[in-house]
Amino acid sequence: MRIQWGRIVFLIVICLFMTGCWDAAEIDELAIVTASGLDLAKTQNDPSGMTAYLQIAIPSALGTTSGGTPSSTTGTTGTFSVSQGTGNDVVEALQAAMSKVSRKIILSHRRVMVLGEDFAKNGVGNIIDEIVRNPGSRMRTILLITYHNPASTIMKLPYPLERIPQEAVVGFVRESSKMEFTVKDFVEESEHGDPFTFGIEPMGFPEPSEDNGFVLQHIAVFQNEKLTGWLDGDDVDGFLWLRGIITSRYSSNQVPGHPGFVDTRMLTSRTIRKVTWAGGKPQVTIRAEANENIVENDTDLNLRKGSDIQLVEAAASKQIEDNMKSALTKLQQEYQADPIGLMDEIYRSNPRWWHSIQNHWREEYTKVPVQVQVEVHIRRSGLITPNV
């Protein structure tokens, strides 16, 4: 039999062209979602309906279309458009928002998911499930809760430095902690205790303006999947210390008996948590260690002297310790939430005991005595002379 190879090859080649590129989507026919938001909204059918927002980048405003330098449109609303839709559940609201966009939506570049405070208080389980389950959206989406605001205010807010606001969010998170605060982290944290994440708020609150952008300076504390409270100010630092995810930062310390401030810059930090047992009851020791440099000294301390350095170390330790204790009290007593993962630590140390109190672990959690130890080492004092 003569095999007509020519015809066979021809047919195979024809097949290639006949596929019609079913999965293909030209890049210029896509709506690239950079961030999305969810708010509670009352609909006719369901009083707990929700509104979804999609922040879609406008590429032609972000890059160059015909050579030359890209247009410089950072920090304006011109670089993105927001589409919104309302529905009974997440998918319905998203669908409603998507149907208002002329292009095919891709969620794979969504780095930020903003949830309204009200929405978060109502529980975030369904949206987390959507992000984790939908292969189109990525688990490394940063999850944020708006602080005392609906998500819509943030969705429409540009950031002055960045061309698309999500880059600012990524930058904030990277600069302030060792954790990424993604949905993946959120899910993992809820396995170890209670989840937590950053709160986002317009800068210049309570009078936001478009020129100011937004800022991430609160920690949203959850109980299971519901928002229960906020940490702010020094408590945020204290919490980051307790978790051991604090990054390099400056701090001013007051040394008792020496008026003025000694400012230090933290270089490295380490937090060790340890569970000890006394009389069948757990006791947690959280030990924080930091290496710091002195960057400013306007006291009368002589940093050439070891004893004076020790004074600074003690003062710095004291400050960190205070922050940690304050945050801990708030979490244990006020919110009764365990974002630090203390109970997980105890469980790992003695699973049997944990199982015995499993049903009322929150109650036990508030009673766990926590000891905080802080050790700060001053590595370099800069100029060794006294204050100039």
Added chain:
Amino acid sequence: MSVFRRRKAKDRYALETIRHGLSSDRFYNKAPLSKRLGVNIDSFRTVFHKASDIVFYQFTLYDNRDACLIYCEGMADSQHIDAYILQPLTRAKITKIQDSERNLPTKELQKVYLAISESMEVKTIPEGIDAIMRGYVLLLVNGDSTAIGSSIVKRKERGIEEPNTEAVIRGPREGFNENIGTSISLVRRRLPTPDLIVESQEIGLYTKTSVAILYIEGIADPEVIEELHKRLERLEMDSVIDSGYLEELIEDNPFSPFPQIQNTERPDVVAASLLEGKFAILTDGSPFALLAPINLWMSLQAAEDYYERYLIVSSLRLLRYLFLNFALLLPALYVAITTFHQEMLPTKLLLSVAAAREVTPLPAVAEALIMEITFEALREAGVRLPKTVGSAISIVGALVIGQAAVAAGIASAPMVIIVSITGIASFCIPRFNFAISIRMLRFPLIILAGTIGLFGVVVGVLAIAIHLCSLRSFGKPYLSPVTPFNGSGFLDTFVRSPRWAMGKRPMEYSKANRRRLGDGMTPKRRLPKQNQT
């Protein structure tokens, strides 16, 4: 398969006609020369009646016999004819001649009077035609049926120049030229040993091209040499103008896009390859020697790799491998990722690409194909243009595919970048014929990428890999020494190992006589002896 049988029969018929076309065979098959000069001259005149470059010079010998010189003008040096043939044969007219010197047969004439080392006896007309066509001067004497052909061949030949196709920064700058004798001597000068075998033969009924096989006895694999002999003996062809004629007829897989025989203009490359157990084929009239067996990795080795220090060379080689992948895959990956897998791009890059593609009317596949084809056309146009016009082409090319297409919104800037990187990448491949095949293969890959995305690219790459695994060069696996693995050869593939580490010849080409370096050749750090004064 009946198809092949039929084709074979047709070929045989064609060759018969070729042979019948040769006038020397047709009319004067083995016809001996006559004793009468006039008859012989007439015979040759009939043969060469339309060849105006054949000179018939009739003169009288010193003993008053009639004689005739027949030669091809331009091939024989006329000054030498005067000095070494005509003068000795006629000078006796002026001086006194002894009786014993009269009526000497041509054989004796040659011995006594002609101071020419390379000469031949001609007894038949075809032999005579052959000799004349090769540039011999044929001496016919009345009354003698034996003619003498003397070689005073003066071939115009190009000097030994630096090879254009394989320029080096460091290393010998000699290149072969079109004269096979010169070319062989360039190799012989590098390998002055009787173990260097030079086997000559003639191929081509019309061209009668000298073809020489070079190999080193004791190093080259005898099986490969035997195979080469078989493949050359099989050849029946009317002409060999360039070594490329032979390459196509003796390669293993005629349908493969990959070259299975390497060509080179460099005698140093030939010498080094012979020492690795390969053979070379030199063809008269072509400065390109053929080298085989080869493997894929040799296509990414430049002559210079062995003259420069190994660390530099190894990093350059890794660079070449990287850019080989770019040349093959970059446009396909770009098309696949931008049309199917946008999630693979970083957001900022995606937005830049999206912005650039915003105004372009064509889908990415079409754009890629058009731009790549335009680039290929530019390159092709540039190769053959005179240098003065070449710059015009490059300006037009740069403006058209670089600037104007983007400014007019017909092509996107990222595509121009991709095309230029691909272009540069393909020029990083040292062997031109290999680079061409890589450039060709990227078009099917672009189409696959545009239809089924990365999956298609993977399918395409796998198909190429499977083909390469099955490819052979004179029976040697094309991917050796990587697969099948062979340690001594592997040292000289992705990186070039230092010379002191490569003590053995690559195993796949030479099985015997494998050591090429003594023991303990690794340089040791020695402290200079202290001067004791």
